[in-house]
Amino acid sequence: GKHFDDDSDEDDDDDDAPLLVDADEVSDDEESEGEPDLDAPSDDDEGGDEMRNQSTVASRIGSRQSVQTNPARQVAGVLTDEHARTANPHAGARRNQVNEPMCAMRAWREVDTKHLEMTYADLVEGPTFDTTGWEEASTNLKAMSASGVARGGEEIDMPDVPFKPSDISNFSAEDQARCEAAREKEWNNLKESETFGEERKPIKDLKAAGINVLGMGETLKVKRDGTVKDRAYVLGCCQWDSMFDLTYAPVISSSCFRFFLAIAAVYCTVFKSVDFVAAYTQSLLPTAEQVWVRFPKPWRQFDKYGNELAGKLQRSLYGLKQAGKNWYDKLSGWLINYGFKQCFSEPCLYILRVGTFFVIVGTYVDDCPFGSNCAKLLDQVIEAMIADGLRLTCEEGLYDMLGAEIMHTPDCLILHNTKYLKNVFDKYMDDITKLMDKARKKEIFNVPCLPDTAKKVREAKDNKGKIESDPMLIKMYQRLIGILLYAAVLCNPDALYSVCLLSQANHCPTPELYDCAMHVMVYLYMRGAMGIPFWRHLGDSTVRGLFQPGQDVVRALFDASWEVVRSTSGWAIFVNGSLVAYGSKRQASIALSSNAAEIMAASIACLDIVQLRNLLADFGYKQKDPSTMLGDSLGAKCLADNPVSKGLAKHIERRELYVRELTKLGVVRVYHVGTDFNLSDMFTKALGEAKLTQFRDVIMVPI
Secondary structure, X not given: OOOOOOOOOOOOHHHHOXXXXXXXXXXXXXXXXXXXXXXXXXXXXXXXXXXXXXXXXXXXXXXXXXXXXXXXXHHHHHHHHHHHHHOOHHHHHHXXXXXXXXXXXXXXXXXXXXXXXXXXXXXXXXXXXXXXXXXXXHHHHHHHHOOOOOOOOXXXXXXXXXXXXXXXXXXOHHHHHHHHHHHHHHHHHHHHOOOOOOOEEEHHHHHHOOOOEEOEEEEEEEOOOOOEEEEEEEOHHHOOHHHOOOOOOOOOOHHHHHXXXXXXXXXXXXXXXXXXXXXXXXXXXXXXXXXXXXXXXXXXXXOOOOOEEEEEOOEOOOOOOOHHHHHHHHHHHXXXXXXXXXXXXXXXXXXXXXXXXXXXXXXXXXXXXXXXXXXXXXXXXXXXXXXXXXXXXXEEOOOEEOOEEEEEOOOEEEEEOHHHHHHHHHHOHHHHHHHHHHEOOHHHHHOOOOOOHHHHHHHHHHOEOOEOOOHHHHHHHHHHHHHHHHHHHHHOHHHHHXXXXXXXXXXXXXXXXXXXXXXXXXXXXXXXXXXXXXXXXXXXXOOOOXXXXXXXXXXXXXXXXXXXXXXXXXXXXXXXXXXXXXXXXXXXXXXXXXXXXXXXXXXXXXXXXXXXHHHHHHOOOOOOOOEEEEEOOHHHHHHHHOOOOOHHHOOOOHHHHHHHHHHHXXXXXXXXXXXXXXXXXXXXXXXXHHXXXXXXXXXXXXX
């Protein structure tokens, strides 16, 4: 369960952000999402003006407004300069480069490939990770992930990571009082909500009757505002199968949240952020699910004979395997009963329509962003929730969600996670400084991935089982990959390919690969604060030169790298000119030709296209025309349009030709685009600085 998100009006929405997470099970093909819609055509030998000629596209995209002439860029430019001065002294020269107006698309061909001939060893003086200093590395890791509390009689400050009640005695008297007050508040909240009811039975009698009694625990945490928060939970790991049925509880995905922002930026005029207080305890346990618990030590109860008593849960509690589902069912049921329509393709998106007015809402456990074009209608929904007994706090505006922040400008909404990355940089500053000091050329950090990284990953995988990796190195590597993966999937698409590539060696890392992962972090540090824009007007979009004009339509670009091993698929999908879905995924099989690799990538991209088209239809904006898909392979276009089944195409399986079926149904249409215009190329391979910067500046803006 989620232990720190739904407890009081003091909750921070960012507490969801997994600052320190282990990526033990991060797959090598973790994906994200993206997407734009715009205004140029493309040429098709069968008719239609879908693509313009190369010079027209170049002039349209090359005419992107500069920071000085675009109001959104003016706001962003001030914040970026301040960030560069205060947080990143190395980013001054790069910042000026990023804020320059985009050169014409024709200039994208002029890629600086000089550094591509260099290897990492040529640029860095040996690995940053000292293979002989594991004792020091182990100490640093424990300081970050363990309780962070000294075990002596010496008073220390409370750590910035969760800690146990047994650690409270090491704090000062003032901090101990704060912790005890937080524990008392949590217990009082549970009693007021009648979480345990009135029924009590001796634990020994329950055990004699074959009934499992679950233990309870507590976790405390110091929040960013300095307040101490306590969370009581049940040891759900000890539950028997008879104590629960279904457990799955969906939450809104990052791509669907970006879809929410893309729609809200165009149509919504008012926003609210709702946080439900102690959300799990607001849902009743089904009568068939009987759960008995042993109370925490300070609040244990005994009968007159001295037998310890257990309490029977009436409501869900954190830690129970079914707690998340029970809360989701309660919240979803209330929204549907009130009149909201649940989206079929995303069960955590809802829309309520009353005439020309509407309210849209997304749910992520206890955090719900609301958007509407009518303030009165939105207020009525919130008031109805409170009247029906839902305990919540409501804030005006939408400024953070999923651990990320949303900046509002006259031109667009900007999704970024600057605070999250700043906390990460602070914790890894020693490693960042060490790697930067050893680099012979600081320019290598202008790209997140160097050309020899893929080779190092393959070598590490080939040596898996032959060379035993140090357990501490594995732990630190997985932690670092988890941090970077969260940032890349949410709103840093420029780092996605690098992180997905490095995640392939999650269980067999080497010191050199740890350095490569730190290289990605240094890139994000040197790059400065950037985010994904969601444009209010299509004319302001930075990809308006790639597609024909049109609102409420789904458009996409796709690409694939062709390698002697399994290739990598990349795609970027746009709604209303804004990046909504993007991904980088290793293909399931070896492609025998570049055409096969490209058609696989197109079929994978179609999965997101179909979902987003369905979401548009659920929101009342059904797209009638096929979604344009741009790829740089003429062979892939032919395979999508025609039933070719000979030569190197005769082995391609039906699931890899999903794009052909959708073409016949009129859902998508594939067109050819030059490689220099294909933004999805950044999700398939390591690009040079010039090309990466141009692609990145099309889908991201500085803040």
